[in-house]
Each structure stands twice: as C-alpha cells, then as structure tokens.
Amino acid sequence: MSNILEISNVNKTFGGLHALSDINLKVEEGLIHAIIGPNGAGKSTLLNCCIGKLIPDTGSVTFNGRDMIGMQPHDINHAGMVRVFQTPEIFPELSLLDNVMIPALAKRDGTFKFNPFAAMSKENEIREHAMSVLADVGLDRFHDQHAGSISRGDKRRLELAMGLIQEPALLLLDEPTAGMARHDTNRTIDLLNQIKERGMTKIIIEHDMHVVFSLADRISVLAQGRIIETGTPEEIRNSQKVKEAYLGEEADDE
C-alpha cells in the first residue's frame, strides 16, 4: 500500500516551547490512523501543520505526492485533505441542510464561482446528496432547524457530515467524540466503521481509548512533541515505551 500522507522532520516551536520535534509519520492509504497522547503532546499542532493553519519551522508535509507547506487552507481542501474541528466549526445561523450543502457546493464550484443569478432552489442534486449524508449521520429529521440550536453532540455529527459530503481522500478528525454521551460515542464509532468501506483514509486524534481501539488500524503515540511509537493496536497495547510514557500505571492493571 502507498502512503497518502508523509510528514518528515517537522519541527514547530512557540517561543521556548518545543511543540513538535522531528516528527516523522507515514499514513497508509485506506486505513484509519489514530494519533493519541496526553494533553499538550502536540496532537492538534500536528493537524494544524497539515491543513495550513500553522506553518512548521522545518520539514515537509507531502500529501498525494504534493508538498502542502505554504498552501492556502482552501487549496489544501481542494487537494483532498479535509479537517473536522475539535470545537464544532459550523454555520450556526443557517439550517442543517444548508450547512451540508455548502461544502458540497465547494466541491462542485471550486474556490470561487460568481453565479449570482443561479437559483438555490434548483440545486436539487446537491440538496438530495446533502439529505442522504444527513441521514447517514442521523440528523435528517432536523434538516430545517438552525444549526446553532442543536445539541453539542449533534453539532459534531453535523460537522462530520460536512466533511464526509466532500468525499476527501484524507479526513482529519480532531477528537470526534469529545463531549459526547456514551451512546452518541458508540453511534459515531459505528458510523465511522460503516464509512470505512468507502476507501477514505482517516487520521483520528482521540483521548478516548475505547474509540481508538475499536476503530484504528494504526496508532501513533505522541508525547512531549515526539512520536514515541507507531504500530498496530496490538503492538501499541504491548509496547513497554507507550506504557511508561502514556498509559502509565493504569496499563499495568490490564
């Protein structure tokens, strides 16, 4: 299998803080790759370096053979790398359906299209597609509600739908189940497992070990800005280094 994303020798410092040091990471196409680590390990910083929110001090981020460093966020999106944020980034004043139609329009129209005389009411194809994706995440019943009025867990699922409708080659999920109740978490896991078959590669940042071990094909452990281990869930579970650095005493009980 080929690597869809290669991160090599990435360093990022904020003042005196070494947030990322010498990160090397290869993500294989078609897999779910989880990045775990304690708070402040640099997980979100790493994602931000991938999608153009931050520019690393050194190193390269290569996606599908293209260098992503210095590219604008909207160009990275069109290259096929889409991020779902940790705190829901949605359009609170618009309806759920509109929230999902907008990314679909982005996919079709590109970074800019001036069509002030086209009618939104005639975009039936995109509307039906958006409804089907809303149904996938179980929100189709609320399609005409304002996105700002739904619960936090629903907002996160809505944002997941906004990512899924673009059918990106690589979907970056920043703690997709944080703040969700247990049954919502399980629904999200089921959903992510269902869409695994669609051949979409995913990187998941997660605290919840239940989520990580029920989804991931590969796991990388990040601690203090360094990747200390990468491997299959089984390898990570048995790794002595990971136990010391992250799982700590809790892991000894298992």
Next chain:
Amino acid sequence: MKDLLKSNMAVMVIFTVVVLTAPIWLEPIGASYPDLLQKFAIFGVFAIGFNILFGLTGYLSFGHAAFLGVGSYTAVWSFKLLSMNVLPAIIFAVIVSGLFSLVIGFISLRRSGIYFSILTLAFAQMSYSLAYSVLTPITNGETGLQLTLNDPRVVDGMFGIPVTNSLPSTNFFGISMSGYSGFYFCAVFLIIAFYISLKIFRSPYGMKLLAIKSNQTRMKYTGFNTRPYLLSAFVISGMFAGLAGSLMAVTDPLAGAERMQWTASGEVVLMTILGGMGTLIGPLLGVGIIKYFENIFSALNEAALHEAFSFLPEFLGNIMVVIANPFVGEGWHLTLGALFMIVVIFLPGGVMEGIGRIAKLFRKDKAGSDVLTEDVVASSSEKTDGGKS
C-alpha cells in the same frame, strides 16, 4: 402565502405594483409628492445595494457615501460634457463607482470587523476632503459641481439639440426628468435593483456570502477563497451606491462634496439596521421611515407645535411645546436617534423582526418558519429561535 413568496415571479409582481402605485397609496399620509417619492426610490436603491454587502456578508462599511458622491459627480460631468440624456450619465456613474469601489474594497478587505469599518470610513473621509481641496478642478469645491451655459455637451451638439439661454434640464430621450416622470424613472431602477438583490439572496452565491458572515474560518477550510466573494459583493454594493448617486443627479443636476460625508454613510447604515439587515425589504422600510419622518419633523416649528398642543390647557400646552421643541425642525436628528435606540434595544432585527413577531402572534401553527423573516440572519434570530426548538 408562503409558497407564493417563494416564487420570484410573484414577489416581483407584488413589488412592482406596490412601487408603481406608491403615489396613490402614499396620498393619505401626505407623502405622495414627487420630491419625496424620488427620495424614497433613490435611497431605496442605495440601501438595497448596501444590504447586499452588510446584510449578506456582515461587513459594515462606513464609506458607502463616497461611491454615492462619485456616482453624482460622474453623472453631472456626463451632463456637462456629453449629453443631458440621463442614460449615458447613469452608465458611466455605475462603471466609475464600480472601479472606485474595486480599489477601496481591495485595500479595505484586507481586514475584517471593526478594522474594515474604520478603513472604509477613512477612505470616505479622504474622498470628501479631496473633493473639497485638491480635486477642486473636478468637483468645483465648496460650490459644488453645477451645469453652466457654456458646457460643451458634445453629443447633444451633434444631434442638433438647440442651445438656449436657460440651463437645459435632464431628459430621457426627450422626456423631462422632473416631477412624477422623474419618480417613475427612479422607480424602474428601484425595481431592477430589487430584482437583482432578490436573485442574489436566493442564489448559491448569496448562500456562500451568508456562510461567510456566519463563520468565515469555516468557509476557508471548506474550500472557499473568501476574498473574491467579499470583494465582488463590495463592488456590487458600490455600483448600487453609484447608481443611486447618479439618480440624485438625474433629478437635480448638481453634485456637492457633502454627499460623501460620513453622516451620509451613517444614514444608510441606520436605514438598513432600522428596517432589518439581511432581509429583502427591511432596508426599504428603513428608508421609508427615516425619509418620511425627516420630512415631517424637520418641517415642524414652534408655531406648529403650539397648534398641535392647543387642545391642552395653555399652561400644560406650553410645557409640552418646551419639551417637544428640541426634537423638531433642525433638531429632528434627536428624534431619529431616539427612534433608532428604541428599535435596536427592543427589536434588534429591526422593523422586520417586529412584523415577524406580530405575524407569529396571529398564526396558530408554530412549526412553520417565518415567511417574512425567512432571510433574516441577524444575530437576534438565534434568540427568538432558541425558544422554538
């Protein structure tokens, strides 16, 4: 009713009928004379254009009067140099103000929020100062740009339109642009402007502008380059302002720098917020209310107040006159300020929100969303919808 308002055709038919019959239905409130009707139509065009920028993208420009002024100057120059026909004047005004707003927009849109507002305000004040000082050869400074007897009027000359001893008046292929014909001419442009705005509001382009207002960061990570979207909306609204400026020159062919002053920019902001930003007809209601009350209150004086309170005992009447006097005549802006404060505090979505609330009271089914306020995306809508869901 709801489905009816979803059809562009139905909306346009209703709107056209309402606008063209304005001289009739405004008669009972004493607002049906041409001067005021022209003002309604011209400021209507201005506010509709301003609402495309402010209502859809949320970018608050404090410099739109600059484009209004540029439109007026361009139109008057067209009258002086080319022809008294209004068509070339309007076309040139829209083009020139479009180019002008392209430059100002390109620079101002490097920033958002309050910094954008300040940048546009600074540009407008610079234009105003330049019109008064360095650009006097073009703007005729303090006196204002006026028609003179020895203007060349090249095109009119070619068509053999006789030169008379009095100043010629503006015309549309022979139809004089004064009185009611001036109003109907402006009304046609108001209807066109409303149609364009309706199409934009209901297009994918308009939807993307709304999404930029809602969450611009999200738009960038969703794959949109937001700059050209904002710039195009800015230029469209600048062209609308230029059109309004040229219509001012059409009905009264002179242009002064005070048209570009920040108070003029502030007025269109007030109109849009008072009526209901982000709604299709809110800005027009704002124009109607402000221009109508300006007309009434600025005409009142102390004598008229004494007459109005004559039903009270003389002592009480005198007190009422003393209280009311600062709010009329020259001081009518005090009334406007008070009105504005009341609306913003109690109806943050403007008059349109008030209409929406009244409509809700009369409607039994609470499930349906509001027809009239369907396009409202003001921050207040969250508050009202919070309880519904």
